[in-house]
Amino acid sequence: MADNGKGRAGGLLLVEHFMTYNPELLHVNSTLADAVLLLRRAEFKHIPVLDGDRLVGILSDRDVARFAPSILTPMPGREFNRVLAQTELGRVMAANPHWTTPTTTLRDAAEVMRLHGVGCLPVMEDERVVGIITVTDMLEALCSVLGTPTVPPPQTATKKPAKRARKVAARG
Numbered sequence: 001m002a003d004n005g006k007g008r009a010g011g012l013l014l015v016e017h018f019m020t021y022n023p024e025l026l027h028v029n030s031t032l033a034d035a036v037l038l039l040r041r042a043e044f045k046h047i048p049v050l051d052g053d054r055l056v057g058i059l060s061d062r063d064v065a066r067f068a069p070s071i072l073t074p075m076p077g078r079e080f081n082r083v084l085a086q087t088e089l090g091r092v093m094a095a096n097p098h099w100t101t102p103t104t105t106l107r108d109a110a111e112v113m114r115l116h117g118v119g120c121l122p123v124m125e126d127e128r129v130v131g132i133i134t135v136t137d138m139l140e141a142l143c144s145v146l147g148t149p150t151v152p153p154p155q156t157a158t159k160k161p162a163k164r165a166r167k168v169a170a171r172g
Helices: 032-042 061-067 077-086 106-116 135-146 163-171
Strands: 046-051 054-060 120-125 128-134
Touching: 032 046, 032 061, 032 077, 046 128, 054 061, 054 120, 106 120, 106 135, 128 135
Parallel strands: none
Antiparallel strands: 046 054, 120 128
16 A cells, blocks of 8 residues: 555554645635635635534535526626625535544545535534545545556647638648
8 A cells, every 4th residue: 555644544544644624614604705705715615614613514616606696697796796695605505414533434434425425524523623525635545545657647638729720721
């Protein structure tokens, strides 16, 4: 098994080795506008939602996209902003999320995520959110176990010119 320097307890991969510690959090009474700003600033896809210190939900970028008005909707900008500012997260978050602990094995956490079709699990310790583990973190763990890549990562594809543009250039 490859070691990425994060340590292993008895060879087991644990949530605490790959989770994000001290994640950004929002309060259940925060608004969709607060969530949009935080998601853009922090570049996260999931944010645990608290009521006081108690975990009550999880908000994903998909939840925000589903409940925020579309910029394509014929709605004045002022109305668009009003909807964002007046929609509380308690109305759009996924309530009662599944969660895990730092000492849970990655295998068990991944199984919970797979069975319930969720992209992340808040990490709880002493009834407090201490972290979050995501599908991306799980992929990092998989890469760690699989070791050094044997081929270089694929390059970003460049956009080919449209057929019509190539034909016109050839005639030119």
